[in-house]
Amino acid sequence: MKKDETLKSLEIAAVELTRFVETAKSLIDGIDVEDKVLPTSPKETKFGEWFYGDGQKLKALSNNPLECMSNIKHLHEQLHEKYRIIFDLYFSEEKKGGFLSKIFKPKQKVLTESELQLAHKEYAAMQKTAEELLNEVARLERRLVAVSEEKINTLI
Known part of the structure; x- marks a missing residue:
């Protein structure tokens, strides 16, 4: 494990998290998302x-407390839970589809006012969770910067 590669991975991870939240916002704004991001396990993103x-x-870094990694895991799971709620509001009919529904792009349904309010509420919660998650990732990045290259190389 190299320090510069790990820092770059953290940077890319933060961009991907931001992109994930923007996809939820696009759904709510009625923008047809080219590649609809299907809800996946947090491990599959x-x-x-x-x-x-x-x-x-x-986890083995001496200056990285264990709660940092558990906080990141918990927040990442919460982010996916919020996205799942939003996605299901717009594409709930897809769950009922058969084999062919997996081949064709899902169709976005028009939400009722109460569903739209729920989507906005969940999106606000998703934004808050994403902000907390990005803050944890930034803390991890700062800890990583503070550690020597030699210590990081021993983590291989």
Whole structure:
């Protein structure tokens, strides 16, 4: 594990998290999202792949408290839960579809006023969670910057 590569991975992870939140906003704004991001397990996203892979090695950093990693995990899961609620509001009919529904792009439904209010509420919660998550990632990044390259190389 190299320090510069790990820092770059953290940077990319933060961008992916932001992009994920923007996708939810696009749904709410009625913008047809080209690649509809289907809800996935937190482990199946680009951030999750990094966090549950190489990111776990950062638990061993002496200046990185264990609650940092557990906070990141918890917030990341919350972010996905909020997105799942929003996505299901717009594409709930897809869950009922059969084999062919997996082949064709899902169709976004028009929400009722109460569903739209719920979507806005969940999006606001999603934004707050994303902000907290990005703050934790930034703390992790600062801790990583403070550690020597040699210590990071021992985490391989």
